[in-house]
Every structure is written in C-alpha cells, then in structure tokens.
Amino acid sequence: MKDRNYIAGLGDMVGSAVTLYGWVSKARASGKIAFLTLRDGSGTCQCVLEKGDATAAFFDEAKKLAQETSVRIVGTVRADERAAGGVELHDITEFECIGGSGDYPITPKAHGIDFLMNRRHLWFRSQRQWRILRIRATIVDAIRSFYNDRGFVLIDTPIFAPAIGEGASTLFEVDYFGEDIFLAQTGQLYVEAACMAHDKVYCFGPTFRAEKSKTRRHLTEFWMVEPEIAFADLDEVLELAEDFVCHIVDRVVAKHRDDLESLGRNVADLELVKKPFARITYTDARDILHGSAARELLEKDLGDKTERVKALGSKIEELEAGRASAKKAWQIEKAAQEIQAAREERSELEEQIVNIPNHIKLASEFEWGTDLGGVDETIISRLHDGPVFVTHYPKEVKAFYMREDRADGRLVENFDLLAPEGYGEVIGGSMREEDFDILLRKIKAHNLPVENFEWYLDLRRYGSVPHGGFGLGVERTVAWMCGLKHIREAAAYPRMMGKVYP
Ligand code: 4AD
Ligand code: MG
Numbered sequence: 001m002k003d004r005n006y007i008a009g010l011g012d013m014v015g016s017a018v019t020l021y022g023w024v025s026k027a028r029a030s031g032k033i034a035f036l037t038l039r040d041g042s043g044t045c046q047c048v049l050e051k052g053d054a055t056a057a058f059f060d061e062a063k064k065l066a067q068e069t070s071v072r073i074v075g076t077v078r079a080d081e082r083a084a085g086g087v088e089l090h091d092i093t094e095f096e097c098i099g100g101s102g103d104y105p106i107t108p109k110a111h112g113i114d115f116l117m118n119r120r121h122l123w124f125r126s127q128r129q130w131r132i133l134r135i136r137a138t139i140v141d142a143i144r145s146f147y148n149d150r151g152f153v154l155i156d157t158p159i160f161a162p163a164i165g166e167g168a169s170t171l172f173e174v175d176y177f178g179e180d181i182f183l184a185q186t187g188q189l190y191v192e193a194a195c196m197a198h199d200k201v202y203c204f205g206p207t208f209r210a211e212k213s214k215t216r217r218h219l220t221e222f223w224m225v226e227p228e229i230a231f232a233d234l235d236e237v238l239e240l241a242e243d244f245v246c247h248i249v250d251r252v253v254a255k256h257r258d259d260l261e262s263l264g265r266n267v268a269d270l271e272l273v274k275k276p277f278a279r280i281t282y283t284d285a286r287d288i289l290h291g292s293a294a295r296e297l298l299e300k301d302l303g304d305k306t307e308r309v310k311a312l313g314s315k316i317e318e319l320e321a322g323r324a325s326a327k328k329a330w331q332i333e334k335a336a337q338e339i340q341a342a343r344e345e346r347s348e349l350e351e352q353i354v355n356i357p358n359h360i361k362l363a364s365e366f367e368w369g370t371d372l373g374g375v376d377e378t379i380i381s382r383l384h385d386g387p388v389f390v391t392h393y394p395k396e397v398k399a400f401y402m403r404e405d406r407a408d409g410r411l412v413e414n415f416d417l418l419a420p421e422g423y424g425e426v427i428g429g430s431m432r433e434e435d436f437d438i439l440l441r442k443i444k445a446h447n448l449p450v451e452n453f454e455w456y457l458d459l460r461r462y463g464s465v466p467h468g469g470f471g472l473g474v475e476r477t478v479a480w481m482c483g484l485k486h487i488r489e490a491a492a493y494p495r496m497m498g499k500v501y502p
Helices: 007-012 111-115 125-151 188-198 234-262 266-272 281-290 291-324 329-364 372-381 436-445 450-461 475-481
Strands: 015-028 031-039 044-050 070-079 087-101 173-176 177-185 200-208 223-232 278-281 388-391 414-419 425-432 467-473
Touching: 007 044, 007 087, 007 266, 015 044, 015 087, 015 177, 031 070, 125 200, 125 223, 125 234, 125 467, 125 475, 188 200, 188 223, 188 372, 188 450, 223 234, 223 475, 234 266, 234 388, 234 414, 234 425, 234 467, 234 475, 278 281, 278 436, 281 291, 281 329, 281 372, 281 388, 291 372, 372 388, 372 414, 414 475, 425 475, 436 450, 467 475
Parallel strands: 044 087, 278 388
Antiparallel strands: 015 031, 015 070, 031 044, 070 087, 173 177, 200 223, 223 467, 388 414, 414 425, 425 467
C-alpha cells in the first residue's frame, strides 16, 4: 500500500495525518466516543473516534467491530503520555473495513494451553507471542551476523542423512526410495568436512530428534547453529562459544528491552551474562551434586514452594469471595481469570513439591559415568550466577566423534554450556577425534556401520587437523532470553511428540 504508515514510526509523526492498515484487537464505545485498539505488525496504537460530521458515515460500524477485523484508517497522530508508544490516533477522517471477522476464538479471557496450541496460527497474533517471535528473529539475525562478520563461511548441510549424527535413540527414519535413511540430527559431520576446505565454517538450519518424552526443553524439530574451526584447541572453542553467547545477549537486550519487560523477563539477569563464564569439569559437577549446597538449595525450594502453595490457597479463597460479590461483568471475568491463573500455579507447584525429595535423593546418589539429567543441570546452574561450562564428560555418555582426552582416556574433550536460572543446556560441543585409528575404534565401539562413515574417515586420511565446534539450539536460547517456562512458545510452529497441528 503506497500510502501506508506504520505504527512503529508514529512517534516521529506527531501532528501529521497518517494512514494505518491493521487488525482491530479491541473495539469499545462509551457514548459518543469509540476506542479501537489497532495492531499492524509493527506495534499497537489506540484510535479514538468521536461521533461527529467527519465520522458520521462510519462511527456506528466502527464502534462495534469484531475482534480481528482488518481495517484501513486515516487520522492525525497525537502525543499522549499515557498511551503505549506515547501516541494515539485522533481526528479520524476515513475508515474502511477490509476483511470482516466474528467469533474470534482467542478472546482476552484465559484459555488453556491445548486450546491455544491448536490455534497457534491465530495465537501468535497476541501480544506476548508476537513479542517472543520478534525476539527470536533478532536472535537468528545475531547468529548470522556474528559468524558472517568473523569470516565464517556458511555451509548448508543436508536434511536427508544416511547415517547417525548424534545418537541412535532419537532418529527419525525416512523411506528414501526404498532405502532407510534419517532426518538430520545435526549438520556437524558435514560441516567438519567443509571446515577442511574453508577453515572457519558454520551451518544453520532445522534438525530433528525423535524425543519420546514430553519435557519443557525438548522439541522434535528445532533450529541449531553449528560453527566449526580448524587448528584449534578446546580453550579456543570455549572462547568462541562465550563471545557468541555474549553477542546474542547484547543484541537482544539492546533491541528488545521493552519487549523483555512486557514478557516479565528480568533484564538485569541477562545483563549479568559477561565473560568469562564459569568452567567446571563433569567430575566437579558430580561433587557439587553430592555436596551440601545442592541439598540446601532443594530443601529451601521445598520450604519456599510449600509457603507459596499456602499463600495461593488463601488468595484463591479471597478471589472467589470477590467474584461472588462482584456486580459488573468485567469484575467477574477478571476474578475468574485470576482464579484460573492462581490454580494453575498452585497445581504446578504441588507437582514440583512431590518431586523435590526424589531430586534430593537422585542428586546425592549421582554416579560418576552417567549423564547429567535436566534436574542435575538445573541444580548446577542455579548454584552459579552466569552461564556455566561443564567440560570433560565420561566418553560412554557422549557421541562417537568426540576427541578422547589424551591425559585421561576415560574422558572426552567436550563441553555443555548451561544457561543460568535453570534454563538448561543451550550449547553442546567438543573437540573432534582427529586420529584415524582412534576414530575407527570408536565408530566400531558404538556399533556404527563403518561403511557409512568412510567419507568421514577420509577427513582423517587427508591432512587431519585438530578441530572442534559446537551447536547452539535456537529455541532453548529464545526460551532463556524471554524467560519462558516452556520451549513450545519459542517456535512459530512447535513440533513435539503428539503435536504436529497446525
Ligand atoms: O548437544 P547436542 O546434541 O549437540 C550436537 O548436536 C552437536 N552435533 C553439536 C556440535 O558439536 N556441532 O545439541 C546441541 C544443542 C543443545 O545444546 C540444545 O540447545 C539443542 O541443540 N537441542 C535441542 N533443542 C530443542 N529440542 C531438542 N530435542 C534438542 N536437542 C538438542
Ligand atoms: Mg547435548
């Protein structure tokens, strides 16, 4: 639309006549004034229509527009301190309904998560989801600019993969003209080959894992960026990861302070993310889990959560009493929403309270040689202020390609980066085994078909070099940046076990 102005730009246009195109999220009238809340993709703006000669032709239609009607509206920008964005639209001279609406399913009242997930194609029009997806777009842009500005070459790796990339348990099989192949779990092996051609490379795209458990951290389809660098050691790979994460955090905070605050994200916690990050080994992590600080943390959680459940109980009673005595429909509606929110919080807490004694036991009995679980990671990250690198895991719990620690053959030279505040592992990475004989032995030890990895072994036949890299999961990073309780809000169309619509 040639004559179109955007809400995001109205701050600089006070006093000017503008033409907005967008969707009405709310229309209400009081006597001779109607208020339309308009969103146009760039922002939200209140439009104020006063019934008079100029608006006579459309006032009655406009004041009762159904939620999500699309419109064209012409008016003058007026500064208003109280308005979101500091401006409103007044002196409306033209108004046109473009696409009608009615019975829009997502109303301002509270909806259950299944209801919303089944309407994801509409749900992401709502403010909160809109903000999250814009932050995601910034994160993706920050990822690309970080590597492009540092001379990394982008390599697009295949999604149809004939061999295992990470582990056998999470493969999606595909019938490829009669041949059993898989959806890529990672682009890493392919990007390693490209590293030997371009030195610094990265791949960035969707990856797939048949995660059979429903957790708040796992999707079956997620985006991962995987840089790979040659002639490097573990320290250099860790430094790259550190600079990379700081770059993402800086960009998100610089561009989205308002969005983060509206999401209820504590921006100060993100501003604490600074180099250098804490570095501990897997064995240190085991000691932390066995120690008294871990036990005290969980015992304190138990106490705090029990208190909170009690407080919520009284709050719910009060709200119910308020609802019973309320006279106006909006008061009843508001109380009902608050009751639902409080009940949801209480039942989540009650579930957590039941689990805490078990977590205490599991942490105290954590055995060297097993992988760190989600709860273990949460404990470790909460006992640190910023992100934490956990390095040098036992080789049994990690992928076949990881470089054996030459100083201790039980370990590999790898790391996970645990995000603060319990957001869990956002990066997994390692040095890659560059020795032909050791790699071949490991492929066999993992019962992998050597013929599928001949091309990968070629990288160790022709000018093998020490090299390493890592993978950062976009949705986990979005969940962390935005402070989301569940990863499902971090993707436009999340894919999880039992969830592929729409
Ligand atoms: O630790 P992972 O499995 O590492 C790799 O795939 C390596 N090939 C990366 C490399 O060295 N090039 O996965 C890396 C990251 C995790 O830290 C996490 O952020 C994300 O990918 N991730 C998932 N995100 C959402 N849902 C899942 N099911 C995920 N699995 C891994
Ligand atoms: Mg991992």
